[in-house]
Amino acid sequence: MYAWIWRHLPGPVAVRVGIAAVLVAGAVALLMFVVFPWLEPVLPFNNVTAE
């Protein structure tokens, strides 16, 4: 999967490394700011109130 992505990145190695870093940063940002905030209330880790 990652080898396939690497083969499809354009340009010389330096450019590919740059693009790969941007892709990784984008994936991490998507997780941190969209997926996790949505997921977190569903998971049983942090309920602090007594009902």
Add this chain to the structure above:
Amino acid sequence: MGTVEDARRGAGRIYGALTGPEVPSPRPRSRSAGPDRVRTIVRTAGEILITLGVVVLLFVVYEVYVTDVISAGKQQDATEALDDQWQTTEPDQERVDHFDGLQPGEGFAKMYIPAFGTDFHFTIVEGTSDKALEIGPGHYLDTPYPGQPGNFAVAGHRVGKGAPFNDLDLLTSCDAIIVESRNAWYIYRVLPMKDEAGRWEQVKQDKPRCNVTGSQGRAQQVEPLKGEYTDTHGMEIVRPSEGAVIADVPHKPNAKVNKADQVALLTLTTCHPKFSDRQRLIVHATLVDQWAKNPDQPDSRPAELKEG
């Protein structure tokens, strides 16, 4: 599935070696085109599993560190808004607190727990929704406010989101929990623990904090509660469904005690054990002292803040 394929290929090789090269392989096609495809499948599966592992680790980082950073900003905004409001509005003529018309998530008081360090302070916000608790400790709607008879109940996160109540289990009897409002200071002290209540006179001897003369000259006595309150101790761990811990008389939502006769309690709730919502950790404290701020000395602060 990769393992099964590998085993088959291995078995084929042994078979071939034993019977000599002239015997055709049972699966000639899989020997030429198969390994590449199988390798791709196995490798992709491995990559997906490693990726999922990294995502789980990232979630832990998010939960423990990233939410802290986000909440620290929100808490700071709430504190600044509250300071601003306290400085710009005229104090009440009689210097009595009115806590009406609060919006959900709006800060209305500050909490200090010197046992957690003299710099431990959080702005308490109105409401216990997820949104409010991201800002700071949240006041349960429909419970009394600081200083009032009944149970002033506050929930806070134990892990992440600023984790105001991370060390709540470390509180001991008579530790001060100080609440500052626009007009007054309220000194609460943690009630005797369940195992201390029976031998309180003896415990009290060893704990100077249980018999303090406050900065206003009044004795701050902590005693086990009596009557309807005999089940109310300094700390307890309960099931999440035990909502009665925040009742005016904890555990006895139907107890008939006149409002004027009710003890002014402070109850803190958080999750227990850490990283779990299986139980709730509850701390009960009782109001031992309170005084109105002196407008001539706006910077005078209670000596209890330095107890540490």
